[in-house]
Amino acid sequence: MPQIAEVTLAYKSTVPVETLPKITSPDEAAAYLRSIWDDDHLELKEEFVVVILDNMKHVLGWSLISSGGSTATIVDTAAIFQVALLGKANSIILAHNHPSGNRKASTADVQLTKRAVEAGKLLGIPVEDHIILYRSGFTSLRNEALM
Template sequence: MTIEKSPSLAEVKLSYRTEQSPDTFPQVSSPDEAVAVLRQVWDNDHIQLKEEFVVLLLNNSKRCIGWSKISSGGGTATIVDPSAIYQVALLANATSIIVAHNHPSGNLDASKSDQKLTDRIKSSGDMLGITLEDHIILTADNYSSFRAKGIL
């Protein structure tokens, strides 16, 4: 019996390439350093308009090797699927991540849903061997760190 190769089967390939040496990427080992990187990549026209969720991808030396916007929502919420976060983390071969979202209202307090989401992201990462370093809440002129507050 001969089995023929199916031409309709799609091959999946993953790749990550950068032209820069990882030594040139910013080191992110504190909330202040994370916020400095986040302010560079965040669209300031949206920070007071709509909630968005971003992930910073870190290598073993805590260098930021990339970032990705995971979701963009409305004025009070955005939908975040942990699998989307870890899809890009795995693609970039990240060993740890920092997640962040903004509060257009300017309120720096983490809601119960923010805390539940953080717990889901952390437990998903634990299963994959990718550490959740921090969850940052950004406002136009300030920030709050889950790690610094002892929430994470």
């Protein structure tokens, strides 16, 4: 019989948790996202990011999930939760930009958010918000009651 490899996982943080940024509101989420976003891409191409949070809403990390063209990007829900699971997330924040400056969530934005919320419920990883960034501000899908 062939030898089968054992799969193991490890998580080691080198930063004290109390020094990590904390996100408890859409304003804080948008400010954090602006601090990590490539400003040169904000009006150039649509990008999608997931931010992973611990149980106290400290930011454990973030990952660029997708980068597309000037009007859209393809987002795989499984990729969102792969990052969340491997990053030891207790909850997540979704974010993407609208290069056009459009403040409104598209039908596709709302559908993706609802799929992610349902997947998060199954995995026990709530989606806290979905933030849309644009040059002059941001939109919170939670505040707009679109989740």
